[in-house]
Amino acid sequence: MKFNTIGIITKPQAEAARKTLQALFDFLKNNHCNIILDEQIPDTFNCCGFKKESRSELGKKCDLVIVVGGDGTILNAVRSLAHASVPLLGINVGRLGFLADISPDELEASLHEILNGSYHEEQRLLLEMQVTRDGKVIFEADAFNDVVVHIRDIARMMEFETKINNEFVNHQRADGIVVATPTGSTAYALSSGGPLLHATLEAITLVPVSPHTLSSRPLVVNADSEIDILVCSTKEGIAQVSCDGQLSYDVHVGDHIKIKRKQDKITLLHPKSHNYFEILRAKLHWSEHS
Amino acid sequence: MKFNTIGIITKPQAEAARKTLQALFDFLKNNHCNIILDEQIPDTFNCCGFKKESRSELGKKCDLVIVVGGDGTILNAVRSLAHASVPLLGINVGRLGFLADISPDELEASLHEILNGSYHEEQRLLLEMQVTRDGKVIFEADAFNDVVVHIRDIARMMEFETKINNEFVNHQRADGIVVATPTGSTAYALSSGGPLLHATLEAITLVPVSPHTLSSRPLVVNADSEIDILVCSTKEGIAQVSCDGQLSYDVHVGDHIKIKRKQDKITLLHPKSHNYFEILRAKLHWSEHS
Amino acid sequence: MKFNTIGIITKPQAEAARKTLQALFDFLKNNHCNIILDEQIPDTFNCCGFKKESRSELGKKCDLVIVVGGDGTILNAVRSLAHASVPLLGINVGRLGFLADISPDELEASLHEILNGSYHEEQRLLLEMQVTRDGKVIFEADAFNDVVVHIRDIARMMEFETKINNEFVNHQRADGIVVATPTGSTAYALSSGGPLLHATLEAITLVPVSPHTLSSRPLVVNADSEIDILVCSTKEGIAQVSCDGQLSYDVHVGDHIKIKRKQDKITLLHPKSHNYFEILRAKLHWSEHS
């Protein structure tokens, strides 16, 4: 066995995951794996009395972490394991995700293959974000999909200035801006008109949201770029910054939102049959013709 | 003189308007016009002790209402005068507006012409919006630009269902939707990817904001259409409806936002030389080639 | 019976239509209709020796013309019958069309209903286009979907100037421009980023194709607008004008392409159950969520 100690993360409330979890437990026990559960998993799910540990301990002790849930659950898991070098595997609970790409039906076959060392390994980049006010860091968080700076109040807009590697890019009036990894290029950045970046491209995309300047266009820059967004005006509204749509923070005029890649990448495992474009086609409905 | 009693509306705080207002007062007095000020104008602006009246009285007593300010001031004035049949004229205070298209420089020449009956007259449509909950109207307002239904919280999205004339159009997941008049087609609808509707077209446009369904497209329907947007889900966030970005109201799952044209149109006056496309070119920077 | 003399048009080569045609013939004979075939239908399709007439005679003698085929066949039929007041009905041959919205499966039920006078009637507008050179008309044609002016040679572009009702709109550098009816707003105009216009809206849309000016946007104007496109430059390439993608003509620098609505509208019949938005949803795949 390539992987012996397996961590398991799932969304505590996810009733839909229960059946898949049980199948997973059975499979792993039959394969004599050592199982550690994320401590957030409620005891009602822990039928067999597995050991429970914090995310941080999971990162240290496991050879592999399996996440059962939707893309949101994986985003959350990735951010908490970014510092560790443990690879992740995503099992969806019924609906194909961009990240949770193993379906419950193929759970046993896929896991068998992967535990035996036959898999496709992918390194993906994460972002780290800091809000600075008067020169001091007042909030920081990681993002696997995107950092979004956005006016909260409807039908107001904000003004902001973007610098990349300390070079002035532009001053925009818009609802906001999305700074996305390739992983996040299929999420909110896409809804806002951004391009699809291949999952392993070393790049970051900046996509304006409802820009007032009609000639604004999505920009794709090197993953090593340091991005600085200065909040210039919020027109009586409140602006926020959000990471993966899961962690939010109010920002004020004069605040800088600084974004750069994390030193660590995350390792995702997929079955050998994994095909990025197949997932794109399925999720974006490319195959249907009118 | 074609117009004898002239109402004047301006944004109370608009210091920038003071000089233009004074020039306007002088001109109108020299032309023996009867002047009534909007009661919201502070006395510090009312050097000559003109009579002050409510918007509603302005609508009844005036032959013409002149608005000094930006497009926002005119939007506000139009909504409060929609019921009256008095025509409006917009004078900007330094920056060309889509609506405030007379510049202070040409104030005297333009007004001279217009007061003598030589002008271009334009009828524009307005929307009326009602929010209904459990079958009861709980909020209503008019809009000259647009009615926007939008999730307030950043990086969440809402689900809603749109019907037109009681026919189901679609179910969308998006940040929101803009329902705009032709006047509003150059405002938020445009930032969200909507088309430009000629100012006098008898049509309404529905423009999704950051839609999750990539095949969503702006839709243009007859001005007599009755639009019904049902809030289906707000994913733990708060959705709002907003008219012209100036009046907002929180909406809940199950609320219907019903939008249709107002019976009354508003009459805008422009100098004879007014040219809609010239304003589009100037405001949208169509003339510059790279 | 509401309709006694029925004209039939189909695409001569359409082998796929044969079975549907036969079912149609049988149904109409059983219902004692008088059948006249379009003279372009080959004799191999005319099993029963029906009378054949020119399109022009079909227009005069028939109470109803049924078109069996795809949207292309209907576009062709509509242009040739625009002058007549005969209504049209479209039966598709296996794939739902925007225009051919009766499927072979429901042919008998739908026709029964329609022939008995129970149907939904829709008036749609057409365009007429003239190319003038040195003040003389050198080409003219009608369009039901769109008039497209386009550079033919790949990776060149053209420059043109647009006027509406003799007012200058803009000077553009682009691959071309689509001027579309509401019917055509679901065709090439849509691929080029244009909005959807409800089928019965009294409007025309102008959509630039790959514009160099990034602030160019689709424009929607009143159906009574007279549009004039002046070819300014073609950069060593050849520009063409095309109606419904079916009739093309080379245009030169200095040529004017003049487009306005036809005086006549076309009448389309649909089953009572016809729903415009249902067809949009089906054809544009609006129902699928990722």
Added chain:
Amino acid sequence: MKFNTIGIITKPQAEAARKTLQALFDFLKNNHCNIILDEQIPDTFNCCGFKKESRSELGKKCDLVIVVGGDGTILNAVRSLAHASVPLLGINVGRLGFLADISPDELEASLHEILNGSYHEEQRLLLEMQVTRDGKVIFEADAFNDVVVHIRDIARMMEFETKINNEFVNHQRADGIVVATPTGSTAYALSSGGPLLHATLEAITLVPVSPHTLSSRPLVVNADSEIDILVCSTKEGIAQVSCDGQLSYDVHVGDHIKIKRKQDKITLLHPKSHNYFEILRAKLHWSEHS
């Protein structure tokens, strides 16, 4: 002096370049540079009887090649010097280019600085393209901006299948597709809705032109990707492939257009003050606000 032997390329017909050329000659002679002209420069431009050589010899003998002209002249020069390791410098003839970013006004100051070794150096990638038919290469060419596959006839469309590194991406119906370098991302790809790629990003973008599938989106992939476009159908029209809009070739159903990066990069020199985003802002008119 850092550079002693300087090659000079300009567009033979470019009368506009004559004055700038003369200033350039004077400056280089005063600085004791050895000058070699591109053999395509007409003798009427060669006032001083400089030596003339082929592009291939320029590549071998020069320390630096200066191109006087517009972006088109530089595209042409880059393709012919891609094999050589000589750096290029672009001087525009009156209108700022994305590539020709030294204006005639600053010619002397900029050159002085650069010849003395103070400059900004940039490596940019090129593409190489092969058309294969029945397994044989029938056409090949390089591109610095883009390879475009496009239906030539107006208002027809083509169908094609895209593979990347031998993985099936999608089957599209569209007017065509642009495969662009970062350099080309500001050209035709941008008009077709593609993103801006920073000039030195190691990536290639694939942008569909007027796609029929509304969910088609621009894709950005690693620069090492091997792209294969198979022409599936051209609907009675003629499809072409074009490199930088300067070299075209008719392609047939069944042909493969294979595109990958060239092994060699091109080196562009800029003045120290060069700022990529400043050029973007100037060319795309980002600074103007409505």
